[in-house]
Amino acid sequence: MAVAVTPDTKKNYLTALKEAIAEEMARNPDMICMGEDIGALGGAFGVTDGLIAQYGRERVYDMPISEAAIVGTACGLCLNGKTVMVEMQFIDFISCGFDQIVNMTATYHYRTAGEVNIPMVIRGPAGAYGGGALYHSQMNEAWFANSPGLKIICPSTPYDAKGLMKAALRDPNPVIVYEIKDLYRKREIEEVLPEEDYVVPLGKAKVVQEGDDVTIVTYGQNVYHALGAAEKLKEEGFSAEVIDIRTIVPLDEDTIVESLKKTNRLVVVNEAPRTCGFAGELLSRMTERAFEYLDAPPVRITRMDTPVPWVKPLELYVLPSVAKITEAALKVCRY
Amino acid sequence: MAVAVTPDTKKNYLTALKEAIAEEMARNPDMICMGEDIGALGGAFGVTDGLIAQYGRERVYDMPISEAAIVGTACGLCLNGKTVMVEMQFIDFISCGFDQIVNMTATYHYRTAGEVNIPMVIRGPAGAYGGGALYHSQMNEAWFANSPGLKIICPSTPYDAKGLMKAALRDPNPVIVYEIKDLYRKREIEEVLPEEDYVVPLGKAKVVQEGDDVTIVTYGQNVYHALGAAEKLKEEGFSAEVIDIRTIVPLDEDTIVESLKKTNRLVVVNEAPRTCGFAGELLSRMTERAFEYLDAPPVRITRMDTPVPWVKPLELYVLPSVAKITEAALKVCRY
Amino acid sequence: MATTTTDTAQTSPDGQSSPGNRPSDRLTPDDYRELLKQLYLARYFDVRLIKEKKRGRLRGTLYSSHNQEAILVGSLYGLEPMDWISPIHRDMPAFFLKDFRSGWDNPDRMGMTIEEVCSQVWGKATSPGRARDNWSHIGSKSKRIIHSTSMLAGTIPAAAGVVLADRLNGLNTVAVTYNGEGSTAQGVFHEAINFAAVEKLPVVTIIENNQWAYGTPTHYEYPLEDFARRADGYGIPGLVADGQDVIDVYNKVMQAVEHARSGNGPSIVECKTFRAYGHGDHDDDRAEKYRPAEEVEKGRKRDPLHVMKARMIEMGILTQEEADKHPAEGKGASEVTDADFPPEVSEYLSRGVNFAVKAPLPDETEGAMWVFKEGE
Amino acid sequence: MATTTTDTAQTSPDGQSSPGNRPSDRLTPDDYRELLKQLYLARYFDVRLIKEKKRGRLRGTLYSSHNQEAILVGSLYGLEPMDWISPIHRDMPAFFLKDFRSGWDNPDRMGMTIEEVCSQVWGKATSPGRARDNWSHIGSKSKRIIHSTSMLAGTIPAAAGVVLADRLNGLNTVAVTYNGEGSTAQGVFHEAINFAAVEKLPVVTIIENNQWAYGTPTHYEYPLEDFARRADGYGIPGLVADGQDVIDVYNKVMQAVEHARSGNGPSIVECKTFRAYGHGDHDDDRAEKYRPAEEVEKGRKRDPLHVMKARMIEMGILTQEEADKHPAEGKGASEVTDADFPPEVSEYLSRGVNFAVKAPLPDETEGAMWVFKEGE
């Protein structure tokens, strides 16, 4: 699936990620990639395609199926001056390397009073809606948001995917990247990317659509559901502001507060399980900080507190949707 | 440390737990205990003291240092009809068995449309304030609250410890028990326990102290900090209602809502890291459900988003305290 | 390193496999005929699914067991009905092959019916798990099949647990777990086998060494040629079987099973085989990116159907004519037709497919059900 | 099962240890004298801490290395300054013993100063980690000591990572990791050693087999007598050393180190020893609950100081009179006094203790610092 490289060729989300990693590999001779099947195959989805041909085993490691050792070895490499991109074949398998992430990697800077920092990027395909069932659909970012020392990002567009990935690979801290696999090859979101090097700084939300009546805050695939809901709301005479936070940790609260000053109404959307998901965190922060601006109870639309089931009707039943967001936002608007 | 067994002997939190497990072992011949050093030693804190002498290796397993295999084997035992109590030597080490808990155990009932249920109790010493540093102080319940299929409890008194533990060991679902190790031998909280068998049902909060001006909701060790704050508040002329939720999943929302109808003010206290901790979840639920009753922005007092550092002044600096709760509650009361 | 398939019938570390003393010596000609039929069925199941998938009738990824069927057929044939198994992604036929000896249509059989397995593949409410999780992630408490998650090697500790429970209840069962060679790198593999060895639990770990873990060759997974050598770290038997030969698999697995059932603890049985297609069907067209064509050709050469037929001809229990009647061996999924299989095989499966196709989808509201079991 | 300490100097699996060809043959009498002094220092460090702890001057748990010092002294002596180590809870003396041969007070030494180590024990701001994590969880990027978490075996993959980075940078270093025998049951042990073996990384994994993991005896941890046999599962050398004998430890570890530095990959060296006290000081009074007194008496009999002195007397580089001058060997922490140690040893440590006692506590606000590193 070679993409012609004329300057104004639109590129998909996957290509954006691929370019970001390839360009950082070229820029930073101390950068290494590790993961399962990322060499000759180029990764399950092809994000590392071509890297092994260019850099060889010295910088691109097909690893045994050992998530704990992959993260731990990467941690050692970073401790000793390298920058490591770790690919989880699916973000769901991060559970098998969990201890090495939350206890070894995340805390290294803290434990050493700053002597050590771990510039590691752990990235992988994430998200539901694609029939991946329980173990190929997860958005488990809340586990890591509750584990101090980790930054977390989740891009929703090719432009952001490339810019955030580059920022992550230049960040001196461990960053976990939730790549939305359903967006990898989505035609509708392809866009022309700048020819020159650019980053999207971590910790900056983006107002995707301006509006006055309600603020819908989300990230990942639900940005599109929120935009869909905004369409429906327009039909009902309400104008929704849609914010894509892009970075989960650290959160850009100011952008959201600014919006709430205008709309006075908040809907948070998140496909992770409801309890202790990031939607609750976001809602809490806004309630604490912007209570006075809120004219209606803020609302979360999240996955139900269930795993992601396989069969389509069940899967959609438990996940946020345009309809659910619309309904919730309407209720908030009409409060 | 034998305790004389006259009916009105006060018992500590540790003894309460010990009795609950011993009584359930006697009651349920299909119950098995697994963990590191739980045999001849009786566990690092002595919770399983005496069980091996009574039941032998057939029902009490000193396990290799293999948290994943411990949980996984326990899961297999439960799948085949047993009830298993798994001791984590410290709850912090649960990270090493993480995948087997969240992906294998928690979802088993869901995946099998109810054919299988896993009556497993995973319990261990938890909590900060004791100088245990990063890896002997954790309250990591939010990871599991965001993983559907797990119940989570955290008792704060001997009575509740025994009653909740028994309920957990009779529950057909996996339950994680956060035992507050700083309370294990705390003299001030010892109490006389009923001689007859009793359970404290999961999912029921307890109003520890009634009050009218502000509702302080918490669990674990912070119940005592909240009570301390309530004292201080009284001096300032405010009466605080203190609620110990006891069960984190499923949460007894009604008791809290009832309280808010009266006090119209909410402070949530939790020693876990702030972001995506359970305090945020609780605050969100109340904001969604009881927004109209809230006369002031609800507030969270949590650990800062840091690990738990070792040295005392640092440890206390990042954790909730009587002073911090008091200050926050006063602000809420005076809003 | 390890990329060739070897006939290792002679290399077994203990004397059990010397002629006259092998488990297979107890097999009758009828057993051989049954085994051949099961091989056909496993192959037919796979090619039929490949075709259905190509026609867009199935969702999810199909991990073909093509060319690896002898491992399932040979390992399952000697088990007792009450024994446990835990199949993994490439082992779909195991779900119905379990306890197949009790009769393909025996309603009391301790294995899944073909209707149940097909219902799972088609994602229907009649699947044992009501299609809540996908493909090979089914199982059955009553039929003694452990449900896997996707996390590789993750069922080995559960296998230890179920047989420990049986032992406590006075039941002498064995658990057979299936794992790709790549999965043996997982930490939980080590933890579970270590504990099983300490406790002498009757767990037999089969390693299906098909030379590749997705796009990764064995020399990046493990430093030695034989993955069975992992057993040496636990002082347990590590047998190597020719995974293309039902009878050799049967012999080695039965040695391990008898060792386990006699109270001597766990074993590892590595079965050398070769993955015929891509890792999953999504990978079929690009596997050549990492896997040289010559290797594929070489690896596919010893079709288990062919090996079995040759054995039977040599033993005089199959004529060349009979053998040639249904020439499925050596043919790819796109080349083979129903005529290449005995009719009872295609008919059996068709019954399952027809049932599944007509079966209802689960109702969407089931998505929210069974998170917790209600207490009594 | 494995509960006895064996002199296994002869059982090494390769020819390297035959007399005349052993690494120790390169040691001079001065080396022996230095090693003995280091043994004294390690012992003194431990007993001094035990005493300070008993007096209530220290927080946290003290995991005594009493009777196990030969492992640290012998394994560290032959390393190059740029080599990496990762000590674990029972290895506190390793932090200052690293690169001790460069001179106890050499400011350029690639090991921690005694002031730094004592500052950590006393929880002061002058600790390398500013006392943010406790006891043995210190380390130093610049001195090449990996910081452990509490999660056992968790530093082995990091050890693989640091030497891989060195190799990529053209630096031929070795990483030596320390682990209790109980910790070898962890999944990450398997994953990391498997990868190190695949990649032929220069990682030497020392197993301090002190017969107990907290309250659990070895036969519940592992099915074989020698934990070194874990190496067999990866086809790497698994050596067994007499952990009470500095010289045997030195020989076996140096064999493994030279094997690694020559590009041949990882090894495991099991050192047989015996834990003198409880698991931690909180366990001292109750260890008798699970550990029979006779076993303790037997296990403590071969004091590494005694073994070393006997060797030196036999070699004619120590007189009996000299040996008896500081009779610390065979004495418990409560029996021993400063007079049982060479004065330079107690003075050296006292310098560290005095420094630490006077050093400031970190300011409470540091609790909120260094969660993230600010970008450039």
Ligand SMILES: Cc1ncc(C[n+]2csc(CCOP(=O)(O)OP(=O)(O)O)c2C)c(N)n1
């Ligand atoms: C813990 C974990 N990591 C990664 C994966 C993704 N994955 C699925 S199958 C596979 C390759 C498995 O190879 P092998 O074990 O040899 O089995 P095979 O597919 O060859 O039969 C990988 C890496 C997974 N399922 N689980």
Ligand SMILES: Cc1ncc(C[n+]2csc(CCOP(=O)(O)OP(=O)(O)O)c2C)c(N)n1
């Ligand atoms: C993953 C993990 N599980 C449990 C513990 C608790 N723990 C601390 S030390 C110890 C025993 C260690 O035994 P061993 O490895 O033999 O070392 P030793 O203490 O005997 O030197 C245990 C179980 C831990 N630190 N990490």
Ligand SMILES: [Mg+2]
């Ligand atoms: Mg394979």
Ligand SMILES: [Mg+2]
């Ligand atoms: Mg030990």
